[in-house]
Amino acid sequence: MGVEGIGAKVLRKEDRRFITGRGRYVDDMSVPGMKHGAFVRSPHAHAKIKGIDTSAAREMPGVIDILDGQQLKADRIGNLICGWAVSSKDGSPMKMGAYPALADETVRYVGQPVAIVVAETRAQARDAAEVVMVDYEEMPAVVGSEAALADGAPQLHPEAEGNLCFDWEIGDEAAATSAISGAAHITRMKIINNRLVPNPMEPRAALGHYDPAEDHYTCWTTSQNPHVARLVMSAFYNVAPEHKLRVIAPDVGGGFGSKIYIYPEEIVCLWASKRTEVPVKWTSDRTEAFLTDAHGRDHVTHVEMAFDADHKIVGLKVDTKANLGAYMSLFSSATPTYLYATLLSGQYDIPAIYANVKGVYTNTAPVDAYRGAGRPEATYVVERTIETAARELGLSPAELRRKNFIRSFPHQTPVIMNYDTGDFEATLEAGMKAADVAGFEARREEAKGRGKLRGLGMSCYIEACGIAPSKAVGSLGAGVGLWESAEVRVNPVGTVEILTGSHSHGQGHETTFAQLVAERFGLPIDNVQIVHGDTDKVQFGMGTYGSRSGAVGMSAIVKALDKVEAKAKKIAAHVLEADEGDIVIENGEVKVVGTDKKLGWHEVCLGAYTGHNLPDGMEPGLKEGAFYDPQNFTFPAGCYICEVEVDPETGTTEIIQFVAADDFGNIINPMIVEGQVHGGLAQGIGQALLEGTHYDEAGQLVTASYMDYAMPRAWDLPMFKVETLVTACTTNPLGIKGCGEAGAIGSPPAVINAITDAIGNNDLSMPATPEKVWNAIHAAS
Amino acid sequence: MYETSYQRPSSIDEAIKLLGDGEGEAKLLSGGMTLIPTMKQRLAMPSVLIDLRHISDLKGISVDGSKIRIGGATTHAEIARHDGIKAAAPSFAYLAGLIGDPAVRHMGTIGGSVANFDPAADYPAALLAIGATIHTNTRELSADEFFLGMFETALEENEIVTAVSFEAPQAGGWEKFRNPASRYAMCAVFVAKRTDGSVGVGVTGAGNNGAFRWTEAESALSGSFDGSALDGLTVDEGAMMSDIHGTSAYRANLTKVVAKRALAKAK
Numbered sequence A: 001m002g003v004e005g006i007g008a009k010v011l012r013k014e015d016r017r018f019i020t021g022r023g024r025y026v027d028d029m030s031v032p033g034m035k036h037g038a039f040v041r042s043p044h045a046h047a048k049i050k051g052i053d054t055s056a057a058r059e060m061p062g063v064i065d066i067l068d069g070q071q072l073k074a075d076r077i078g079n080l081i082c083g084w085a086v087s088s089k090d091g092s093p094m095k096m097g098a099y100p101a102l103a104d105e106t107v108r109y110v111g112q113p114v115a116i117v118v119a120e121t122r123a124q125a126r127d128a129a130e131v132v133m134v135d136y137e138e139m140p141a142v143v144g145s146e147a148a149l150a151d152g153a154p155q156l157h158p159e160a161e162g163n164l165c166f167d168w169e170i171g172d173e174a175a176a177t178s179a180i181s182g183a184a185h186i187t188r189m190k191i192i193n194n195r196l197v198p199n200p201m202e203p204r205a206a207l208g209h210y211d212p213a214e215d216h217y218t219c220w221t222t223s224q225n226p227h228v229a230r231l232v233m234s235a236f237y238n239v240a241p242e243h244k245l246r247v248i249a250p251d252v253g254g255g256f257g258s259k260i261y262i263y264p265e266e267i268v269c270l271w272a273s274k275r276t277e278v279p280v281k282w283t284s285d286r287t288e289a290f291l292t293d294a295h296g297r298d299h300v301t302h303v304e305m306a307f308d309a310d311h312k313i314v315g316l317k318v319d320t321k322a323n324l325g326a327y328m329s330l331f332s333s334a335t336p337t338y339l340y341a342t343l344l345s346g347q348y349d350i351p352a353i354y355a356n357v358k359g360v361y362t363n364t365a366p367v368d369a370y371r372g373a374g375r376p377e378a379t380y381v382v383e384r385t386i387e388t389a390a391r392e393l394g395l396s397p398a399e400l401r402r403k404n405f406i407r408s409f410p411h412q413t414p415v416i417m418n419y420d421t422g423d424f425e426a427t428l429e430a431g432m433k434a435a436d437v438a439g440f441e442a443r444r445e446e447a448k449g450r451g452k453l454r455g456l457g458m459s460c461y462i463e464a465c466g467i468a469p470s471k472a473v474g475s476l477g478a479g480v481g482l483w484e485s486a487e488v489r490v491n492p493v494g495t496v497e498i499l500t501g502s503h504s505h506g507q508g509h510e511t512t513f514a515q516l517v518a519e520r521f522g523l524p525i526d527n528v529q530i531v532h533g534d535t536d537k538v539q540f541g542m543g544t545y546g547s548r549s550g551a552v553g554m555s556a557i558v559k560a561l562d563k564v565e566a567k568a569k570k571i572a573a574h575v576l577e578a579d580e581g582d583i584v585i586e587n588g589e590v591k592v593v594g595t596d597k598k599l600g601w602h603e604v605c606l607g608a609y610t611g612h613n614l615p616d617g618m619e620p621g622l623k624e625g626a627f628y629d630p631q632n633f634t635f636p637a638g639c640y641i642c643e644v645e646v647d648p649e650t651g652t653t654e655i656i657q658f659v660a661a662d663d664f665g666n667i668i669n670p671m672i673v674e675g676q677v678h679g680g681l682a683q684g685i686g687q688a689l690l691e692g693t694h695y696d697e698a699g700q701l702v703t704a705s706y707m708d709y710a711m712p713r714a715w716d717l718p719m720f721k722v723e724t725l726v727t728a729c730t731t732n733p734l735g736i737k738g739c740g741e742a743g744a745i746g747s748p749p750a751v752i753n754a755i756t757d758a759i760g761n762n763d764l765s766m767p768a769t770p771e772k773v774w775n776a777i778h779a780a781s
Numbered sequence B: 001m002y003e004t005s006y007q008r009p010s011s012i013d014e015a016i017k018l019l020g021d022g023e024g025e026a027k028l029l030s031g032g033m034t035l036i037p038t039m040k041q042r043l044a045m046p047s048v049l050i051d052l053r054h055i056s057d058l059k060g061i062s063v064d065g066s067k068i069r070i071g072g073a074t075t076h077a078e079i080a081r082h083d084g085i086k087a088a089a090p091s092f093a094y095l096a097g098l099i100g101d102p103a104v105r106h107m108g109t110i111g112g113s114v115a116n117f118d119p120a121a122d123y124p125a126a127l128l129a130i131g132a133t134i135h136t137n138t139r140e141l142s143a144d145e146f147f148l149g150m151f152e153t154a155l156e157e158n159e160i161v162t163a164v165s166f167e168a169p170q171a172g173g174w175e176k177f178r179n180p181a182s183r184y185a186m187c188a189v190f191v192a193k194r195t196d197g198s199v200g201v202g203v204t205g206a207g208n209n210g211a212f213r214w215t216e217a218e219s220a221l222s223g224s225f226d227g228s229a230l231d232g233l234t235v236d237e238g239a240m241m242s243d244i245h246g247t248s249a250y251r252a253n254l255t256k257v258v259a260k261r262a263l264a265k266a267k
């Protein structure tokens, strides 16, 4: 490898522009004649729209036009779609409630867009939006999934009786029930996974530009997958024909899943630009982000985990109510089903598993994938339950886990997944050693002397990344394939451009992807340019989510590099009159092994383009493309150990130590991987300790700003101890598994297990705020 | 934010004049750390902002032995790092240094904080405990007279907080228990042993009507200025604030715990 190849801790190329404030985000974009859009949004969680009076607003300074749902409907702009069809256990398809980009008859969550005002300036658009008079007839609202399923609950959609979108199942119910009924011990819990607001640093934004001269559309949008956005906007929403639509996602300041989806605002900006013939830009403010970015999690689960007399798990039954919010979002059917229940086997050999998931509509913002997407919810259920079982059985949490670890691979779980490889014992060992678990009791004693309650909690997570084999997901209802594409363009001077369908919004692709080229040809990463995020430049691709850009996106690059390498070797063999099999490429040179015959890499590249001396029949040029479709998911796994001290007088939790021992397969850039783990841990710890989304009974979001929604700060986090172990993934060429979500998936149960251990009361829900912990201490004593 | 206009007077008189003659609503602007976010959320729409930060009479700190005077437009950061205050009333400088974050401390001012009287603002607890005087362009009021209740002070229309003055206590202690989201106080307590020997205990963030003096604690502590003196006391839950971050019972508990910790730190 070159010094900047696979495994090198090179600094991120993209950080120069990010750190110096020179990133270019959608809100930085400006085109001549551009105007500004502001949305009129519902102040009610549930109401009928009886009329919209725009007359006063139209008189406001600078107003160009005001458009509402009736006009949208007249222009036959399609309703928002869900890209994954999930069926109920009775075989019936999920019940989609109609979701127009501008509400035409009914609003179902606070913040739902009702109209757009286009004006000369942003302030003028907002001033006028306030003056648009919408006549609402308020209706009763419901915000929790259990309440929404109850008899007599307010009904959201005529299409979905009882607010039930789907009643889905997986696994063998009879087998799980019978295993549990004969078990020696059963651990039962009710587990709530709290709703989260994603809060990327950059709020969403869209700039729609219809050019009447060319009859061409451009949409700049804060997207994790601009190609999918283009497809969906053209094929389903009917805003613009695909070949006349260019979608650009420039620098994007974080997504965490919330920027996968195609939201009403970008559709409306593009459509409004067509109607008004001016470019229309909208940038979300933080309040709009709280109200309308797709939220995450929000599960209520009942679980039963059964053990035989030898403490082996014999059966697992899970019943989950997943709050979907008011409407389906792009992947919101898959997140609480196929991305969740398929991971319920965890790291354990469980012979019988059954899960029932009800997807429920409520008068809240739509809920969809958020960093981890289903897998944090599964991990939280499994790891809270097994830790609780260990306490009930009087075993050490490590011992009970060890007893049940899967130890031979490949391993077929009862819930679809087939784990290709892993070594759960190794990550457990590494975690326990780094956390000095052996010395914990002494530390607990010492803390007691200071009046503090010390606790230790563990979580052994597994997740499915590298989403996903197209054929498999297609059979499960996905509307798209989940492969990735790449094109490697070698320039005549030997520099390289990689065009990828992955999209970087913080992950460091410009560096890691370039390292693949450094590894292959021995070129400096500075000679490699990564091109992404523009449908005019890059071939179709599926985008970035589900920790897939490494396992899937880079695998596509590897395939394309294989082709480039093969062609370069053919050219070199021809020029050097050697056998193709004797050619090696290293350190920027193309050599004949065992001789001093060689060409510079740039000479081969130039030769490919001059075409003066190529093998007979070879096409000139050095540019290759590839599509890579994974054979399987990848399965990162690890062991997280959290040690806390609780102040019993105030209920405050301090994380004293957090150890992460992860197996991500092979690693391209250890520094970036560690950064991903840190970020994920911050989010997971944020969920466990701080982040609570609270709607009141009327459906108003109480935590709609940072005054009330607690984000994790550096202050809340310890220095992390991060260890990585490697079992190489067996199903992709690089042997990598993915690392983007693990931190957020594995950490919440470790934190809650630690706090409940410290306070001696297992009845504690996330976020474990000081008040809740204080109450739990008092309830226990 | 709604459209507004901006004025920069250079004297208190000029500011008062501008306050009187503007059409629509004129608002004093000091650090803007409360007012500007409120305007951005479209919850305030002043037609003119009158910036107090360039009036020299409102600036500056003087320390004369134990007598301290702080101009209304003095920032939290200036107070936190002022050598004279650090020597005479270290707990007061410490309090200023824990307000918000560095950006807030370099913009926000004591005059703005006192005039705004947010129920979780930090200075009011200390000013009540110390027995400070609030100076305006027309009069002087004791902290007890000035702070009336939630966002309510004795300030009249067209009245400007020009300064705050107090006699440094013999001993003072500050403990702040933060709201995990806003980092304002969920409960914070300033304890002061005044030069006349009496004790002041100011509590902010916890009460349902703004910062208040915990008088039972003051009497208990006048015998012995030590946390153990509070052991027998309970805090009236009925006077506590209750919200999604903490019930009144929790805040009542915090008040006592935090007061003891403030005492433990007092110097």
Ligand SMILES: Cc1cc2nc3c(=O)[nH]c(=O)nc-3n(C[C@H](O)[C@H](O)[C@H](O)COP(=O)(O)OP(=O)(O)OC[C@H]3O[C@@H](n4cnc5c(N)ncnc54)[C@H](O)[C@@H]3O)c2cc1C
Pocket: B027, B028, B029, B030, B031, B032, B033, B034, B035, B036, B037, B052, B072, B073, B098, B099, B100, B101, B104, B107, B108, B109, B110, B111, B112, B113, B115, B116, B118, B120, B121, B122, B123, B155, B159, B160, B161, B162, B182, B183, B184, B185
């Ligand atoms: C992120 C953040 C965190 C914060 N954390 C804390 C905290 O932990 N503790 C805390 O105490 N505060 C906190 N604050 C508030 C901060 O201390 C503000 O500085 C303070 O509340 C207001 O002071 P200001 O100078 O910014 O006033 P401004 O915002 O300019 O004005 C506030 C109000 O007072 C009026 N006013 C201003 N000056 C005068 C005057 N001299 N006379 C009469 N009326 C006047 C204004 O018209 C306005 O109505 C925080 C603020 C932010 C943004």
